Amino acid sequence: MTDAAELRRRTAELLAAHPPASTDPLDFLRARFDAGLAWVHYPEGLGGLGAPRSLQAVVDAELEAAGAPDNDPRRIGIGLGMAAPTILQYGTEEQKRCFLRPLWTGEEVWCQLFSEPGAGSDLAALGTRAVREGEDWVVTGQKVWTSSAHVARWAILIARTDPDVPKHRGITYFVCDMTDPGVEVRPLRQITGEAEFNEVFLTGVRIPDAHRLGEVGDGWRVAQTTLNNERVAIGGMRLPREGGMIGPAARTWRERPGLRTHDLHQRLLKLWVEAEVSRLTAERLRQQLVAGQPGPEGAGMKLAFARLNQEISGLEVELLGEEGLSYDDWTMRRPDFVDFTGREAGYRYLRSKGNSIEGGTTEVLLNIVAERVLGLPTEPRTDKDVAWKDLAR
Numbered sequence: 001m002t003d004a005a006e007l008r009r010r011t012a013e014l015l016a017a018h019p020p021a022s023t024d025p026l027d028f029l030r031a032r033f034d035a036g037l038a039w040v041h042y043p044e045g046l047g048g049l050g051a052p053r054s055l056q057a058v059v060d061a062e063l064e065a066a067g068a069p070d071n072d073p074r075r076i077g078i079g080l081g082m083a084a085p086t087i088l089q090y091g092t093e094e095q096k097r098c099f100l101r102p103l104w105t106g107e108e109v110w111c112q113l114f115s116e117p118g119a120g121s122d123l124a125a126l127g128t129r130a131v132r133e134g135e136d137w138v139v140t141g142q143k144v145w146t147s148s149a150h151v152a153r154w155a156i157l158i159a160r161t162d163p164d165v166p167k168h169r170g171i172t173y174f175v176c177d178m179t180d181p182g183v184e185v186r187p188l189r190q191i192t193g194e195a196e197f198n199e200v201f202l203t204g205v206r207i208p209d210a211h212r213l214g215e216v217g218d219g220w221r222v223a224q225t226t227l228n229n230e231r232v233a234i235g236g237m238r239l240p241r242e243g244g245m246i247g248p249a250a251r252t253w254r255e256r257p258g259l260r261t262h263d264l265h266q267r268l269l270k271l272w273v274e275a276e277v278s279r280l281t282a283e284r285l286r287q288q289l290v291a292g293q294p295g296p297e298g299a300g301m302k303l304a305f306a307r308l309n310q311e312i313s314g315l316e317v318e319l320l321g322e323e324g325l326s327y328d329d330w331t332m333r334r335p336d337f338v339d340f341t342g343r344e345a346g347y348r349y350l351r352s353k354g355n356s357i358e359g360g361t362t363e364v365l366l367n368i369v370a371e372r373v374l375g376l377p378t379e380p381r382t383d384k385d386v387a388w389k390d391l392a393r
Helices: 004-017 025-034 053-065 077-090 093-105 219-235 246-255 262-289 297-325 345-356 362-373
Strands: 110-113 129-133 136-143 154-160 171-177 183-188 197-208
Touching (some): 025 093, 077 171, 171 219, 246 262, 246 297, 246 345
Parallel strands (some): 110 154
Antiparallel strands (some): 154 171
16 A cells, blocks of 8 residues: 555655756656656556555655656646546557656647537537548548647547547547648637647548547547546646736735725635635545546536636736736747746736637536536437538538
8 A cells, every 4th residue: 555655755765866956857757757656646657656646745745845857737738637647548558658658757748639610619510530541540630729739749639430420429539640741730829929729730641540549439438538637637727825817916916005996905805715715626626536537527617717817817907007908028929838827917818818718618618517517407409319421510
């Protein structure tokens, strides 16, 4: 039985064998993975020790105190929060050993090829086709809103493999090589001036059947694992008190007394309390994950995340008055990750507008909460038993 004392002992051994001050960061991360201290709840040999998920905090605290490097989770969030749990649940042993180590160490960045121009909120209506040719699948289609596609080595991809069955049943899940010559990535410039999102065109991309996750035609079920983990990763991230958007707003209030009004004070207090409630609820949700896979509750956390970010950033801009209308840099960039708190208030205000779209639109998530959490009647769906090829598009 691996307990906290045993994890501290193993962490001390890692630090002794690979002192952070004199070890290359990548070499340290590889050694940490091989020692089972990457994600302790994963199986042995895959970066873990089969220990309770809650004990990861013990390892993280010891390594942080020793000044050990981390794997820059903001840069590889899609791999950590979405690809890894899906590969763990549905991947073959060969796939797990091939993909999980470089994913966790950050050597290989991942992206998500799910949404399409005609299949965003209704993801199951996707039209990207995958046709079997021998031991390969040939994929043709277009994806959109793909974060990090411009720096990604691999992608998790869902494509239609059978157009003759209803839309949810004819989908298969793959791991796509982003270096394939048939993959073209084009930037999508956003309201912030940056292009962290992309559109991706797939033209005759060949994916070996060995890179399929789950059974043929069972991709929708596999995708649900990805989507549930995505919502937890977005809305349930671990934060300290006054972490996230509320931190800069609270600092501005304390440091700039001349900007204060009674109305702004009341609104800030309300949002501070809501942010703290959301933070503690996210902690409870993570503790529930110890007992199993994430469920639809993650949709509620993602809803709260989007609403709070938009309301807090709006309050911060109001608090700053004319100063809040300024914007530091409209330069077209293609960043590796989103930095909500490292930029000015104007950036936070503009970027948070996307929070109610990415990771599932607010409208879709409200339906998920209503139907799967509250048990309310489902909306009528007239296309549920209609073959995808016969749907109006």
